[in-house]
Amino acid sequence: MDPTQDVAGKNAFSWRQRALAYIAELQSQLNGLKDKSPEAEGTQRHLDAAREAAAGEHSLREAWSGTALDRTWENINQVEVALLRLMPDKDLPWWGSDVLARALQHLGPQDPRRVKLEEHLRDQDGQLSPQDRTLAVITLQAANIAAQQEKVRLRSFRNTILISTTVMTLVAVALALVGALIPQAIKLCFNEPSTGPSCPIGRVPTAWDVPVVEIVGLASASLVGAIGLRHIYGTSTPYTLPIVLALLKLPAGAVSAVIGLVLIQARFVPGLSELDTSAQIIGWAAIFGAAQQLVTRLVDEQGQQVLENVRGASRDVEAAKPR
Template identity: 85%
Template sequence: MNPTQDVAGKNAFSWRQRALAYIAELQSQLDGYNDGSAPARGAQRHLDAAREAAAAEPSLKGAWSGLAVDRTWANINKVEVALLKLIPDMELPWWGSDVLARALQHLGPQDPRRAKLEEHLGGQDGKLSPQDRTLAVITLQAANIAAQQEKVRLRSFRNTILISTAVMAVVALALSVVGALHPQAIKLCFNDPSTGPACPIGRLPSPWDVAIVELVGLSAASLVGAIGLRHIHGTSAPYTLPIVLALLKLPAGAVSAVIGLMLIQARFVPGLSELDTSAQILGWAALFGAAQQLITRLVDEQGQNVLRNVRDSSRGVDNP
């Protein structure tokens, strides 16, 4: 079975399918220009490497490092540049718009290569002349490097959020373990002189107090997070950042519920030093769990900014 057929099976991902389709298109173009020269042979090697990377077996290490994504698109970009060098002069004019669009997507308006290419194409009705081939090659290379850096920044941000989520989950787990082993260590019970003691579960401290508070906080966080999904847009990038951002809210809600009740216990909130029923305690746990949105909202906004800076042909050509 060839790699292309294998990747279409159970291990397929959408970015791999898009990459393989584009590789097939590039292969057909390269076949038409392959004259056996050294540049053509080099382009074929890059195309084979891109196909191999796109069809490789997915792994957790590869997903974390982005090795398959980087190798696939780096080699595809090399083939694009090689084709621009190989195509005959008579077909060159029609590449002007494509190269300029790539430059507008990924290079800033002050980039001298983009500005020079815009100037030259503007005076030639958008058609690329043989005299500007070298300029187009240099500009395309720069735009491709910028596009790769955009994906690297996206992956780095996603990995940072994953680490933060894991750390928060460990903290939540540690709190629940301590609460189970030493119910008196994390005091979530209150003692109203008129009604007597009140705990998250019943009237006496329980090994399950911290766990039930975290569960309520996590549930409230998931509800608020679901409501917030209306502001999150999908992405064609190979990293599922919106899902990762949503996962961060769950352990954050669990931890904030416990910390919030501890602050009430410590009389940091005037007028709420004594809660007299389990329902009130769990109600405040839900409120503090939902309140994590005040912090994670800032992370969501940063995530959307990172996603907006990852541009492709579907995102238009306005300035990054």
């Protein structure tokens, strides 16, 4: 059975589809060479390994580690380099623009390989000559390694955010459990002499005080997060970082709502010593839930910067040129 037939079903991830389509294109180029040399046979093995990795089974552990993604593109990159070595001289000129574009996207403006290749192609009207084949191979290898490192950094950042979200969620659940089992442990009630005690729901502490405050903080955080999505652009990378960043706001809002009310009760917030009614308490819980944006906004900015550093084929090459 052809492993690519499974892509439309359980393995229908966009990066897998793109990889398999590109593998089919590379296979066509390799077949067109009609080369039976040992290097061509080795290239076919890399191509088969890439196809197997892209169309194989997937799991949460694999998604976390990125094993299939790395194996797929590392083998694809090896095939690209091998094709560049095997390509007949008459078909070589058009490779110049492709290799240079890859270098401009992934190598720094001072990289000597990029600079030298750019100078040679400028003198040859953008066409790659057989004399520059070795330089092009070295440059393509370096650009491919840099591209893989960009994806590794993105995956590491995404995993860090997922761990932070998990820890924040556990903290929120722990606060809710303590508040539900021991209502007196986390007091969110205020005692105004003129009106008497006021709690999030009623006049006396209940097991629902902390959960209700967390729900309000979470709802407020989700609303602020939805508004903030207008500044987040989509990504063609295999890691859904914008979604992961948005998820972090939810437990952060729940926790910040509880902590904010505790700080008011402890008189850490000047001018807010007592709250008169349950509505005021819930209102401030909503404000503190929205205030998580002050912290998570910095994480959003870092995430957007990490995304911008992952340069795909669709990225404008001009953005990679030195200013």
